[in-house]
Amino acid sequence: MRRTFREYVLLGLVMSTVVGMSLVGLACSTIPARPVALEEARTAYAQVQQDPQVATNAPVALREAEEAVRRAEQTWEQDKNVREVDNLAAVAKRRVEVARAAAEKKMAQDELAQLSAERERVLLEARTREAERAQREADQAYQQVRSVPSGIRY
Amino acid sequence: MASKKAVIRFLLLCGVVGLSACAGRPPTATLTQLSQAELAVKQADKSKAPEYASLELYTAREQLTAAQQAMNRNDYAEARRLAERALVNAQLAETMGEAAQARQVATELQYSVESLRREADQQALRSR
Numbered sequence: 001m002r003r004t005f006r007e008y009v010l011l012g013l014v015m016s017t018v019v020g021m022s023l024v025g026l027a028c029s030t031i032p033a034r035p036v037a038l039e040e041a042r043t044a045y046a047q048v049q050q051d052p053q054v055a056t057n058a059p060v061a062l063r064e065a066e067e068a069v070r071r072a073e074q075t076w077e078q079d080k081n082v083r084e085v086d087n088l089a090a091v092a093k094r095r096v097e098v099a100r101a102a103a104e105k106k107m108a109q110d111e112l113a114q115l116s117a118e119r120e121r122v123l124l125e126a127r128t129r130e131a132e133r134a135q136r137e138a139d140q141a142y143q144q145v146r147s148v149p150s151g152i153r154y
Numbered sequence: 155m156a157s158k159k160a161v162i163r164f165l166l167l168c169g170v171v172g173l174s175a176c177a178g179r180p181p182t183a184t185l186t187q188l189s190q191a192e193l194a195v196k197q198a199d200k201s202k203a204p205e206y207a208s209l210e211l212y213t214a215r216e217q218l219t220a221a222q223q224a225m226n227r228n229d230y231a232e233a234r235r236l237a238e239r240a241l242v243n244a245q246l247a248e249t250m251g252e253a254a255q256a257r258q259v260a261t262e263l264q265y266s267v268e269s270l271r272r273e274a275d276q277q278a279l280r281s282r
Contacts, residue, residue: 101250112263126277
C-alpha cells in the first residue's frame, strides 16, 4: 500500500517533468515568434482607422499608414527577418501618429478659417450698427433744426 | 603542386575583388533613403517643429546621425533602416509642429472674436 503510493508520487513527478520539457520544446520550436512591434503597429492602425475625424481630415496620411503596416506584414510573411520587421513596424507606428497629427492640423486650420470669417462678420456688424447710429443722430439733429420756428432760422 | 598554388591565388584574388566590390559603393537605394532623410530633417528644422515637437525632431536627428555612422562603417542595411526611421520622425515632427501652431493661432483668434463680440454687444446697448 505504502509502496504503491510512493510509486504514484514518482510517476506523477516523472509525468510532470516530461510535460514541462515538451512545453519548453514546443515553445522553442515555434521560431521565430511574431514580433511584438508588428502587433502594436497593427493595433495602432486599427484604432486610428476607427477614428472618423482622421478618415475625413487626413485620408492620404491614413493610406500611407496602412501601406506601412502592410509592408511590415508582408516582410514578415516573406522572410522572418526580425530586425527588418521591427524597423518597418516602428515606421508604421510613426505613420499612424503622422495621420493623427495631420488630421489635427486640418481640423485646426478649418477652425481657423471659420473663425476668420466669424471675425469679419462681427466687425462688419459693428460697423453697420455704427453707421446706423450716426444716421439716426443726423436725422434727429435735422428734425430739431426743422422744429425751430422759421423766423429764428435765418 | 603548381596548379594548386595557382588555384589558391585565383581564389584569393576572387575574394579580394569581391570584398572590394562590397566595400566600394553603397547601394543606390540606401543613398537615396539617406538623402531623403537628410532633406526631411532639414525641412523640419526650418518648420515649427523645434518649437512644438522638439522631442520628435531630436529623435529624427539622432537617427540620421546614427544612419550616417552606419554608412561610414559600411553597414548599409542598418543605415537604410535608420534613415527610414529618421525620415518618418522628421515628417511627424513637422506635421505635429504645424498642427500645434494652427491650434494655437485658432485659440488666439477665438479669444479675439469673443472680445470683439462683447464689445459690439456693449456698443449696441449704448446706442439704444
